[in-house]
Amino acid sequence: MIMGGGAGLSMNGKFRVVTENTIFAMPEASLGLFPDVGASYFLSRLSGFFGEYIGLTGKRLDGAEMVACGLATHFVLSTNLPLLEEELNKVDSSDLTIISTIIDAFSLTSILKEDSVYRRMDIINKCFSKGTVEEILSALEYEAINKTDDWIVSAVKSLKTSSPMGLKVFLKSIREGRTQGIDQCLIREYKMACHALRRTVTDDFFEGCRAALFDKDKKPKWEPSKLELVSKEMVDQYFIAVDSDDWEELQLPIRSNSTKLATAKL
Numbered sequence: 001m002i003m004g005g006g007a008g009l010s011m012n013g014k015f016r017v018v019t020e021n022t023i024f025a026m027p028e029a030s031l032g033l034f035p036d037v038g039a040s041y042f043l044s045r046l047s048g049f050f051g052e053y054i055g056l057t058g059k060r061l062d063g064a065e066m067v068a069c070g071l072a073t074h075f076v077l078s079t080n081l082p083l084l085e086e087e088l089n090k091v092d093s094s095d096l097t098i099i100s101t102i103i104d105a106f107s108l109t110s111i112l113k114e115d116s117v118y119r120r121m122d123i124i125n126k127c128f129s130k131g132t133v134e135e136i137l138s139a140l141e142y143e144a145i146n147k148t149d150d151w152i153v154s155a156v157k158s159l160k161t162s163s164p165m166g167l168k169v170f171l172k173s174i175r176e177g178r179t180q181g182i183d184q185c186l187i188r189e190y191k192m193a194c195h196a197l198r199r200t201v202t203d204d205f206f207e208g209c210r211a212a213l214f215d216k217d218k219k220p221k222w223e224p225s226k227l228e229l230v231s232k233e234m235v236d237q238y239f240i241a242v243d244s245d246d247w248e249e250l251q252l253p254i255r256s257n258s259t260k261l262a263t264a265k266l
Contacts, residue, residue: 036192038189057154
């Protein structure tokens with residue numbers, strides 16, 4: 001995940017403050033991996049199939065887009081963040097109403113840019129609701145024939161250059177996340193990450209890091225190299241327990257007033 005340029009504040013997951021400088025992206029598939037850290041939970045709960053779009057293409061969002069899609073709750077100018085923090089520090093209360101009132105006083109209405117991809121939700125839902133990555137790519141290519149939108153061309157390019165394995169694993173992950181709680185998603189994603197790091201199926205994560213971070217030739221050699229070469233059995237391998245005596249399932253802390261982690265919606 002990339003989040004910088006004045007990412008802002010987050011209080012107990014209830015309030016997520018961003019600024020005009022905030023940048024959010026999950027480009028893991030371009031590194032041979034897949035969005036994790038709870039991504040299959042929070043991305044699957046965005047409007048329509050915008051989460052699939054973000055996770056599969058690695059598209060960068062600005063602060064206004066984060067508010068529009070639900071990744072953030074408040075938009076505050078970066079110059080006012082210190083003042084907001086100061087006011088919050090003065091309040092000795094965890095009352096959400098009081099906290100919300102303070103944040104609201106500093107918040108502005110964020111305005112989407114005219115070329116924001118979030119204004120193209122009709123096409124996003126049409127294409128990214130498909131059942132497979134191949135079908136999503138085919139739908140986007142069809143749209144590219146009839147429209148001149150640069151974002152469609154960019155999306156097609158991302159899908160064609162990212163790790164085929166990473167793309168397919170993420171699509172399965174986010175689709176499962178739509179019906180699971182945050183605890184289930186984190187446990188599953190930990191399992192998936194372990195398989196990637198142990199190279200159970202492919203070396204794509206290491207190859208992606210080599211191409212982007214070490215040699216910087218930006219020419220990863222994915223294996224398998226094409227979407228059609230990634231079988232269902234390969235993808236499913238990421239979702240089962242690691243077959244090793246030294247591996248254990250992720251154990252999440254249990255809250256005193258609950259047997260599960262909170263699964264409140266974004």
